[in-house]
Amino acid sequence: MPALRELWRRLPLAAAYQARNVRCRFQLCPGVFYSTQPPSSDVTVQYNHGLPVVTLTLPSRNERCQFTIKPLTTTVGQFLKDIQKEDQGIDRLAAISTDGTKFSSSTLMNVLLKNDFQLLINKSTHNVKPPPIGKGSDNFNSYSPCVSISQDYVYPEVTDRQFLHIFYKKAKVKKFDIEKYNRLKNEFAEDPSLSDISSS
Incomplete structure (x- = not known):
């Protein structure tokens, strides 16, 4: 100057x-949406108790914020809305693959977290490198079987216990004799003549 x-x-x-x-x-x-500066990598992904936690700097307040994600139920659109709720100064927000393709809002987060991607926040682009499956946390090993069988990260014992609690409660209201039902079911399973009827 x-x-x-x-x-x-x-x-x-x-x-x-x-x-x-x-x-x-x-x-x-x-009108330019992408910065000419090299992409920063201040967005990190770590696994805590088996769930991915995305940590990023909010542009308006310049402070770090963590977002815990349920990867099999949370979509990219929900994740981006959560970021915008936290910092309402964000005008433009998108998740983009490394080749420049934008992820749709209905894409599940487990798809997004399988590969590196870019997070566009206002005019700055952030490179995001999720840790490979099996690395990044000791707790991730408890999460990885859920990915392979495509189930949400919940405890099956708790859901079974909850089902039994509701079942017995409703049976009591309807005056349904569970002991008699279990006895008849076991007799039916043991009687060979009745099992022939059920197979036909």
């Missing part, structure tokens, strides 16, 4: 107008 000021003092008004136009040409266009 000192060179432009020096020009301003030495040249007549017409030349000063031209110098001002030169200065305006170097301003950034407000």
Whole structure:
């Protein structure tokens, strides 16, 4: 800028107008969504108690924030909405693959977390490198079997116990004799003549 000021003092008004136009040409266009700076990698993914935790810096408050994700039930759209709820100063937010393809809002997070991707927040692009399956946390090993069988990360014993609790409660209301039912079911399973009927 000192060179432009020096020009301003030495040249007549017409030349000063031209110098001002030169200065305006170097301003950034407000319609550009991607930054020309190299992508930063201040978005991290770690696994805590078997669930992925995405940590990023919110642009308005310049503070770190963590988002815990249930990868088999949370979609990319829900994840991005959660970020926007936390920082309402975010105008543009998208998840983009490394080849530049935008992920749809209905894509499940487990698909997104399988490979590296970019998170576009306003005008800055952040590289995200999720840890490979089986690495990144001791607790991840408890989560990985759920990925291979496509089940949500819940305790089966708890859900079975909850089912039994509700079943016995409703049976009591309907005056259903569970002991008699179990006895008849076992007799049916043991009697060979009745098993022939059930197979036909």
